[in-house]
Amino acid sequence: MALSGKVAVVTGGAMGIGRAITETLLQSGATVVLLDVNESAAKSLLDDLHKVYGRDRTLFLSCTVESEEQVKAALQKTVDTFGGIDILCNNAGILNEGEWEKTVSINLLGVIRGTYVALQHMNKLTGGRGGVVINTASMAGLGPLLSCPVYTASKHGVVGFTRAMAAASKASDYGIRFNAVCPGFVQTDLISNTKLKLGQFSHLEDATNQLMAEMRMLAPSEVAACVLELATDETKNGEALMVFAQGKQYVTFPTL
Numbered sequence: 001m002a003l004s005g006k007v008a009v010v011t012g013g014a015m016g017i018g019r020a021i022t023e024t025l026l027q028s029g030a031t032v033v034l035l036d037v038n039e040s041a042a043k044s045l046l047d048d049l050h051k052v053y054g055r056d057r058t059l060f061l062s063c064t065v066e067s068e069e070q071v072k073a074a075l076q077k078t079v080d081t082f083g084g085i086d087i088l089c090n091n092a093g094i095l096n097e098g099e100w101e102k103t104v105s106i107n108l109l110g111v112i113r114g115t116y117v118a119l120q121h122m123n124k125l126t127g128g129r130g131g132v133v134i135n136t137a138s139m140a141g142l143g144p145l146l147s148c149p150v151y152t153a154s155k156h157g158v159v160g161f162t163r164a165m166a167a168a169s170k171a172s173d174y175g176i177r178f179n180a181v182c183p184g185f186v187q188t189d190l191i192s193n194t195k196l197k198l199g200q201f202s203h204l205e206d207a208t209n210q211l212m213a214e215m216r217m218l219a220p221s222e223v224a225a226c227v228l229e230l231a232t233d234e235t236k237n238g239e240a241l242m243v244f245a246q247g248k249q250y251v252t253f254p255t256l
């Protein structure tokens, strides 16, 4: 029960990787607030979670990470209900090269928005308890996914933002660690019907499917286990933890 008494917020917590993160954090003793746009999936998940963990340790708040107003209201509600925030998992994301501005808006701006709003509650310099922010990036945040230039750009942005925030937080004594998890392909809805999601790069569907076939498809729980490691290992700040066929590996970046 490493996280007993801690309060976690998971964006995109209703499905896929976010759902696995929610379940893993609950198993580790945390209270989890899930923010999502998919109300039916969230409510059905909550019904299941209440049976296992009781009604007091989970809360669903309907919220799009595209709206600063909604994110602010959701995090304020979290603090009013549970007394603070210790862990933020900026996980919500989409893959849609056709709607590329929305992809940036959710995948990158959503992470920045969530982080800046949470900082107001978590920063030790402004009365917060400190804690940890874990962003779901991707291996596409470290190398190019050929059929998804904008998705790739958004995830490179998440990795860069995470590392810069980690350095800023350390230098400013915010008491908050910042880490990113970078999975390869994970079996979730995000990678279903890929052709429709590739927009002007739909001709690269076969190459994308080939890549998926070559890389072992991960289970959401494998990613969630890495998120738990980043949440509980207090030595980790500014890390990008890859999860891929061979297991997991902390990325070594060039030092300048």
Ligand SMILES: NC(=O)C1=CN([C@@H]2O[C@H](COP(=O)(O)OP(=O)(O)OC[C@H]3O[C@@H](n4cnc5c(N)ncnc54)[C@H](O)[C@@H]3O)[C@@H](O)[C@H]2O)C=CC1
Pocket: 011, 012, 013, 014, 015, 016, 017, 018, 035, 036, 037, 038, 041, 063, 064, 065, 066, 091, 092, 093, 094, 106, 107, 136, 137, 138, 139, 182, 183, 184, 185, 186, 187, 188, 189, 190, 191
């Ligand atoms: N599935 C994969 O192969 C990989 C996924 N990722 C990343 O993992 C994260 C989670 O993706 P998956 O679980 O695979 O996808 P998913 O589609 O299964 O789940 C995404 C969740 O985010 C929610 N969501 C979408 N837009 C939202 C918004 N504007 N505000 C709040 N919630 C929103 C959805 O309703 C859903 O519950 C994403 O950031 C994705 O880019 C990273 C590497 C690999």
Ligand SMILES: CCCCCC(=O)/C=C/[C@H]1[C@H](O)CC(=O)[C@@H]1CCCCCCC(=O)O
Pocket: 095, 137, 138, 139, 140, 142, 143, 144, 145, 146, 183, 184, 185, 186, 190, 191, 211, 251, 252
């Ligand atoms: C410091 C070492 C970093 C190595 C990162 C890496 O292995 C990247 C590999 C990409 C390679 O450039 C060609 C690819 O397609 C790889 C990215 C695969 C991305 C899977 C993304 C799944 C998803 O987010 O949906």
